[in-house]
Amino acid sequence: MDIDKIKEQFNNIAQNYDGHRKCFIPCFDDFYTRSVSLLKFYNDNFKNIVDLGCGTGLLTMEIYKLYNNARYTLIDVSGDMLKIAKERFRGLNNFEFIEENYAKNIPAENCDLICSALSIHHLENGDKIKLYKNIYEALGENGCFICLDQFIGGSKDINNLYDEWWHSYIDKSGIKPEEKAAWIERKKLDRENTVDETIAMLKNGGFTNAECIYNFMKFGVIMAIK
Numbered sequence: 369m370d371i372d373k374i375k376e377q378f379n380n381i382a383q384n385y386d387g388h389r390k391c392f393i394p395c396f397d398d399f400y401t402r403s404v405s406l407l408k409f410y411n412d413n414f415k416n417i418v419d420l421g422c423g424t425g426l427l428t429m430e431i432y433k434l435y436n437n438a439r440y441t442l443i444d445v446s447g448d449m450l451k452i453a454k455e456r457f458r459g460l461n462n463f464e465f466i467e468e469n470y471a472k473n474i475p476a477e478n479c480d481l482i483c484s485a486l487s488i489h490h491l492e493n494g495d496k497i498k499l500y501k502n503i504y505e506a507l508g509e510n511g512c513f514i515c516l517d518q519f520i521g522g523s524k525d526i527n528n529l530y531d532e533w534w535h536s537y538i539d540k541s542g543i544k545p546e547e548k549a550a551w552i553e554r555k556k557l558d559r560e561n562t563v564d565e566t567i568a569m570l571k572n573g574g575f576t577n578a579e580c581i582y583n584f585m586k587f588g589v590i591m592a593i594k
Contacts, residue, residue: 388543388547389426390541391538391541391542391543391547392538392541392543392551393587394534394537394584394585395584395585395587398582398584399516399582399584399587399589400426400427400430400485400516401430402582403516403581403582403589404427404430404431404434404514404516404589405434406581406591407431407434407481407512407514407591408434410512410591410593411480411481411510411512413435414435414438414480414481414512415437415438415439415480416438416439416441416476416478416479416480416481416508417431417435417438417439417440417441417479417480417481417482417483418440418441418442418443418474418476418479418481418482418483418506419431419440419441419442419443419482419483419484419485420443420470420474420482420483420484420487420488420503421443421444421445421470421484421485421486421487421488422442422443422444422449422450422453423444423446423449423453423485423486423487424449424452424453424456425442425452425453425456425457426485427483427484427485427516428440428442428453428457428483429456429457431481431483432457435481437462438462438480438481439462439464440457440462440463440464441463441464441465441466441475441476442463442464442465442466443466443467443468443470443474443475444466444467444468444470445467445468445469445470446467447467450465450467453465470499471491471495471498471499473502474502474503474506476506477506478506478507478508479506479507479508479511480507480508480511480512481511481512481513481514482503482506482507482511482512482513482514483513483514483515483516484514484515484516484517485515485516485517486516486517486518487517488515488517489517489518489519489558489559489560489561490557490558490559491559492559493559493561493569496561496566496569497569497572497573500569500570500572500573500574500575501572501573501574503573504573504574504575504594505574507594508594509594510593510594511593511594512591512592512593512594513570513575513591513592513593513594514589514590514591514592515566515589515590515591515592516587516588516589517566517587517588517589517590518558518560518586518587518588519560519561519562519563519566519583519586519587519588520560520561520562520586521562521585521586522562522563522564530585530586531586533585534585534586538551560586563580563583563588563590566590567579567580567590570590570592574594575592575593575594576593577592577593578590578591578592578593579591579592
């Protein structure tokens with residue numbers, strides 16, 4: 369994983385990141401809101417929540433709507449993204465922001481919930497395997513991990529169809545050609561797995577309960593319980 373390249377790419381797009389999300393994520397509301405709402409049915413009182421690769425805090429905001437009294441730790445390698453996250457949650461005293469490569473270290477323990485959105489797919493498989501073990505260890509008893517991410521199709525032909533449809537959607541979204549070109553450049557950093565491969569890695573990391581709770585073409589949400 370080229371962490372410096374990832375940091376550079378996301379620092380460059382930090383200011384426009386939120387405004388473009390629905391242009392690049394066709395299932396935005398289901399992905400960020402409806403799937404996450406399942407968490408309340410597992411535990412309606414999470415106290416210690418960590419967001420890995422938090423970006424501007426989009427996922428954290430959705431979870432905050434469900435658990436506004438929890439303690440939040442937001443971690444990202446991009447300082448520019450964290451600046452926007454800090455502004456999003458300005459005035460709230462239950463938030464901590466850490467600029468760090470979470471693939472090497474999760475500066476938290478005994479967490480109730482660890483979450484991540486559209487970040488882990490940038491890691492190499494070896495780093496993912498280590499990360500999932502670290503997540504398992506950082507969770508307290510009955511802790512939960514929810515991962516919103518990009519996945520590759522189970523077959524090359526189907527995945528090609530997903531990509532073709534996705535590009536067509538973006539072209540019709542109103543995004544500028546130079547913005548799509550920058551997205552294509554960022555995609556060179558992607559290291560996607562299938563949903564099944566990801567669940568297998570989570571189970572290898574210690575989780576016995578791991579399942580895909582939402583899936584739309586390239587986008588999926590996996591929930592794992594310790």
